Amino acid sequence: MASASDAQDAVDPARRAALVTTGVVGGAGVVAAATPFVASFTPSERAKAAGAPVEVDLSDIAPGTMKTVEWRGKPVWVLRRTPEMIAAVKKTDGRVADPESKRAAYPTPPYARNELRSIKPDFLIVVGICTHLGCSPVGPMAAGSNLALGDDMGFLCPCHGSTFDLAGRVFKDKPAPDNLEVPPHKYLSETLVLVGDDSKA
Numbered sequence: 001m002a003s004a005s006d007a008q009d010a011v012d013p014a015r016r017a018a019l020v021t022t023g024v025v026g027g028a029g030v031v032a033a034a035t036p037f038v039a040s041f042t043p044s045e046r047a048k049a050a051g052a053p054v055e056v057d058l059s060d061i062a063p064g065t066m067k068t069v070e071w072r073g074k075p076v077w078v079l080r081r082t083p084e085m086i087a088a089v090k091k092t093d094g095r096v097a098d099p100e101s102k103r104a105a106y107p108t109p110p111y112a113r114n115e116l117r118s119i120k121p122d123f124l125i126v127v128g129i130c131t132h133l134g135c136s137p138v139g140p141m142a143a144g145s146n147l148a149l150g151d152d153m154g155f156l157c158p159c160h161g162s163t164f165d166l167a168g169r170v171f172k173d174k175p176a177p178d179n180l181e182v183p184p185h186k187y188l189s190e191t192l193v194l195v196g197d198d199s200k201a
């Protein structure tokens with residue numbers, strides 16, 4: 001039987017790549033810029049696309065911004081949350097559909113099955129693909145920057161209006177059936193994380 005990740009793998013990678021965005025939350029509103037992936041990959045990049053784990057350097061991610069890396073043809077967001085962003089997540093608990101990530105379609109690894117869905121509070125690591133029909137949400141968006149999110153900070157999927165908080169948790173009564181997927185990952189050091197492998201050494 002096909003798994004949820006098989007279903008995601010079936011989404012056209014080219015379309016997904018075209019939808020990848022990176023964003024910065026500013027004081028007045030969202031600043032989101034389209035960042036297409038490099039069209040032609042080197043051999044090592046092709047190996048990564050085939051499934052090899054990807055090392056991500058965290059040292060150059062400024063608070064409030066995120067970096068997008070590719071793992072198994074999927075965009076993986078690494079968002080460095082500010083204290084304000086962490087506080088914003090805590091305010092959404094009663095309004096997200098699955099606050100404790102208990103749903104099984106996109107199983108959340110045990111180490112991220114917590115309110116912030118992360119190993120470390122300041123770093124959110126999720127697959128940037130909407131769990132509805134596979135569009136790429138935009139964000140992070142500042143509170144008050146759009147009607148769908150209202151006073152919340154988060155991500156917005158422009159395809160059918162699903163919204164997610166800054167832990168990747170989908171808000172209630174939205175088309176997306178599940179939270180954003182947390183990929184397997186582990187920290188290699190304070191500033192280096194490995195996406196795609198959470199095995200114990």
Ligand code: FES
Binds near residue numbers: 130131133161162
């Ligand atoms: S694909 Fe995201 S809301 Fe439909």
